[in-house]
Amino acid sequence: MNNGTRLRIQKERTHIFSPSITIAMLGVIQGDVSDHDLGAAIAAAVSNHEILSCKITFDEQGEAFYEKTEQPRIHIEPFDRDWKAVVQEQETIAFDWINGELIRFFVKRQQDSIQLLILAHHLAGDGLAVSYLLNDVLHALNGDELIYKRLQLFDSKTVPPRSKLTPWMRIILRGLNRKWNSTGRAFNYTEYQEMYQSYWNSRTTEIYCEELNESQLSALKKTAKRQGITINSLLTTAFAKSAQGHSDIGLAVSVRPKSYRGMGNYATGVSIRYCYNKAHDFGANAHEVHKRIYKKLDNHKAKFFLLHFMNEVSPTLIDAAYFSAYGGYVNKAAHTVSNLFGYGVKPKSISITNLTTLDIHKSQGKYSLTAVSFVPPLVPNARRIIGICTFENRLSLSLHVAGKDLLSEEKAFWESALRELTSLQNENGIPIMK
Incomplete structure (x- = not known):
């Protein structure tokens, strides 16, 4: 892209007006990093992802675009408290994406290391994308040459033809679009800021974190292998058991091209409904959860349903769903879509984003990455x-x-899931967590 050129936003449309859309990733970098070197490394890393040199613009019909700007907006700020508190504070502050703000950096100095906290709007990319950006910062610190990543949006033409929506579903969505086109309107950034502020005036969040060390993870892998299922299925089962009763469980799915390591959105999702069966042991439940997950992942219609569904809904109607739920906007079509998306109604019980093993490296020279945490x-x-x-x-x-x-209920859910993982044993009968 050249300055002033633009690419139409499709898959990312649902992220534009969302009032809660900040991705957080913490990296601990070992080494005595100066402010100057860190700032230069961050600037180099950001400048090597074209999407971070874009702002969001709209045309007269309400279509949205990534539009190239002269240079990226880079925000670097020190902090001296728990990094999770910074996430909680910053998620309440809307990104100024209309003027090109898509990412923020926060730095905490420790003895012989720093905590580098990256907060990204989902318009900048998904969780995997942020890990690649973190890796580029480390590369730049170590003086490595960075590879420029041009803006590469998800190509809906690559979705398998057999995954298309049913004719009946397309008829329903066309009807909604017709109603919307005759009664709806486009929203602007000022209205978004007002809705965003209203949303957070009555909300706070909490973040809990836990880490399994190398021996604990090794035992978990052996348990999964012995059961013939994935670690993700084991973890999902533990969360389903802790939730009690029937749970709607959403799981993020990556559709990123294997060769592309740039910022951008390559996540979709599938969902299952499950109630932990107390009459069976954990292993039997885990097998059932695994089977249900892969029944969806192996089915093109299920795996790509969300992508097709969003492509069929009028872009401004996608926006309006948020304003209907959280901005006091009254419109029947917007209210219908808001309910379809699950806004303002009973939310999905459990949503899981597993980035699996990050394709980034611990040590690349003078500085090394020693830990990574991720909060969707x-x-x-x-x-x-x-x-x-x-x-x-x-x-x-x-x-x-x-x-x-x-x-208190959520804390009990979290602690119960961790206890469940603690109770899993390896082949020698030794608990995974001690």
Whole structure:
């Protein structure tokens, strides 16, 4: 892209007006990093991802675009408190994406290391994308040459043809679009700021984190292998058991091209409904959860349903769903879509984003990356969202939930899930966690 050129936003449209959409990733970098060197490394890393040199613009019909700007907006700020408190504070402050703000950096100095906290709007990319940016900062610190990543949006033409929506579903969505086109309107950034502020005036969140060390993760891997299932299925089962009763469980799915390591959005999702069967042991439940997950992942219609569904809904109607739920906007079509998306109604019980093993490296020279933690945004249609990533043989877990009224219940859910993992044993009968 050249300055002033633009690319139409499709898949990312749902992120534009979301009032809760900040991705957080913490990296601990070992080494005595000067402010100057860190600032230069961050600037170099950001400048090497074209999407971070874009602002969001709209045309007269309400279509949205990534539009190239002269240079990226880079915000670097020191902090001296718990990094999770910074996430909680910053998620309440809307990104100024209309003027090109898509990312923020926060730095905490420790003895012989720094905590580098990256907060990214989902318009900048998904969780994996942020890990690649973190890796580029480390490369730049060590004086390595960075590879420029041009803006590469998800190509809906690559979705398997057999995954298309049913004719009946397309008829329903066309009807909604017709109603919307005759009654609806486009929204602007000022209205978004007002809705965003109203949303957070009555909300707070809490973040819990846990880490499995190398021996604990090794035992977990052996347990999964012995059961013939994935670690993700084991973890999902533990969360389903802790939730009690029937749970709607959403799982993020990556559709990123294997060769592309740039910022951008390559996540979709599938969902299952499950109630832990107390008449069976944990292993039997885990097998059932695993089967249900892969029944969706192996089915093109299920795996790509969300992508097709969003492509069929009028872009401004996607926006209006948020304003209907949280901005006092009254419109029947917007209200219908808001309910379809799960805004303002009973949210999905469990949402899980597992980045699996991060394709980044611990040591690359003078400076090394020693730990990574990941916290997904508590999107409006999720009651609780769990972030998982594996780095250097350690598995990081986070729980992002609403504060206040249900906080004691959420804390009990988290502790119960961790106890469940503690009770799992390896082949020698030794608990995974001690």
